[in-house]
Amino acid sequence: MSKFSDPRAKIADAPWGFMNGFTCKYPSATRLAVVLLWLLGILTAYLSIRGAVVGTILGQDAHAYWLAAQSELVYDRAPGQRDAYLYSPAFVAAIKPLATLSWPFFLVIWICLEAAILIWLVKPLQLRWSAPIFLLCLPELMVGNIYILLAGSAVVGMYRPAAWGFPILTKLTAGVGLLWFAARGEWSRFIEGIGGLTLVVIVLYALEPTQWQAWMQFLFEQRDGTPDSQTSFVLRCLLAALLVAIGAWKQRPWLIAPAMVLASPVLVGLIPLTMLAAIPRLNRLARLDANLSGPSLPRGRHMTKGF
Numbered sequence: 001m002s003k004f005s006d007p008r009a010k011i012a013d014a015p016w017g018f019m020n021g022f023t024c025k026y027p028s029a030t031r032l033a034v035v036l037l038w039l040l041g042i043l044t045a046y047l048s049i050r051g052a053v054v055g056t057i058l059g060q061d062a063h064a065y066w067l068a069a070q071s072e073l074v075y076d077r078a079p080g081q082r083d084a085y086l087y088s089p090a091f092v093a094a095i096k097p098l099a100t101l102s103w104p105f106f107l108v109i110w111i112c113l114e115a116a117i118l119i120w121l122v123k124p125l126q127l128r129w130s131a132p133i134f135l136l137c138l139p140e141l142m143v144g145n146i147y148i149l150l151a152g153s154a155v156v157g158m159y160r161p162a163a164w165g166f167p168i169l170t171k172l173t174a175g176v177g178l179l180w181f182a183a184r185g186e187w188s189r190f191i192e193g194i195g196g197l198t199l200v201v202i203v204l205y206a207l208e209p210t211q212w213q214a215w216m217q218f219l220f221e222q223r224d225g226t227p228d229s230q231t232s233f234v235l236r237c238l239l240a241a242l243l244v245a246i247g248a249w250k251q252r253p254w255l256i257a258p259a260m261v262l263a264s265p266v267l268v269g270l271i272p273l274t275m276l277a278a279i280p281r282l283n284r285l286a287r288l289d290a291n292l293s294g295p296s297l298p299r300g301r302h303m304t305k306g307f
Contacts, residue, residue: 034128041135044270048138059107062144066106068092069099073211075218079266086218088169089211090204111141114148121151124280133277140274147271150174151278154256158285161189162196169200172219173263174275176240177256183248227268236262253282 052058060082068085069092077084085092099106118137122130140147150167154177157163161181168175181190205212226233240263247255257278264272 034132037129037132037136041132045135045138048142052142057139057142059103059110059142059144061146062107062110063103065091065095065110065144066099066103069096073208073214075214079222086222087171088215089208090165090169090200093204093208107144110144114141114144117152118148118277121148121155121277121281124284130280136270137274137277139269140271143271145271145274146170147274148277150260151257151275154260154275154278155281155285157193158253158282161193164193165197165200167260168197171265173237173240173265174260176237176244176259176263179241179244180248180253180256183245226265233265236267253285254279256282 048057064083064085065087067083073085073089073092075085079086098109101109118134118141122133125133137148150171153163153166157177158180161178164175164178166175168178178190178193181187181193201212224230228236240259243255243259243262247253247259257276260275260278261267261272264275266272
C-alpha cells in the first residue's frame, strides 16, 4: 500500500508532528480532544465578546500603545495601571505612523493585523483544530496586546535572527528563543540576531537618548514588578532557557513557544498562552528541514528558510 492510500501516512503528515504517535495510537482520545477544544473555544469567544461589549477590555492594552505615541514618551505609570506603557522607545517609533490615526481606526487596524498573523500561524492545521484555536486567542485580540506579534516573531526569527529584537525590545525576556542559535552552535546567526538588535538600539538611542535612559531606569525600578515573586520569575526564565536548549539539541523548534510563555514577565491568565499559536508554524519548519536534510541533521545547520 502506498503512503498516499495509507490513512496512517496522512496522520503522520499532520502539522502537530509531536502528537503523531499519540494520534495514531489513540484516535478516540484525539476526537475527544477536538470536541473539548471546540467547547473551550466557544466559551472563550463568548466571554471575550461579552467582555468587549459590556465591559472595558476592548483595546485596553492597544490604547496604551496608541496613547504613548501621541506625545513625548514618558514612563509615568507602573505595570498594571491603566494605559501603562512598558516597552522600549523602539516600539513607539515603529507604530508612530499608525498612531497618527484616530483611536477607533487604530484599534480596528491593530485587531485586523493581529487576526491576520494569527490566521497565518494556525494555517498549517486542519480546520477542525485551527478554528477553535483561533477562538481561544480571542481574548488577546480583544485587549490588543502583542502576544500574537511575538508568536509571529518567533517563527520569522528562525530564519531571520534579527527578528528576535522585537520580543527583546518589548517584553525583554520573551526573546529567550534567540538562544536557539547559541545552543546549536550557529554562532554566525546568533551574532546576526545580536547585531540587528544592537544596530536598532544604537540608531534610536542616538535620536532619543532621554527616552532610552528613562526606559532603562524604569526597568530597574520595576525589577520586582512581576506578578509572581522575583525568585519565581528567575526560575521561570531559567526553565525557559533550558527548554530552548533542549529544543535545539533535539531539533524541536516548537519548544520555543512554551519557553516564551514561561519567560513572559507577566504570566497571569490565559492571554500569554496565545504565544503557543506559534507551534504549528515552528513544527512545520522542523518537518520541512527534516524532509530536505534527512533525520541526521548535524548541529550547527540552520533551519530551512521556507514557511
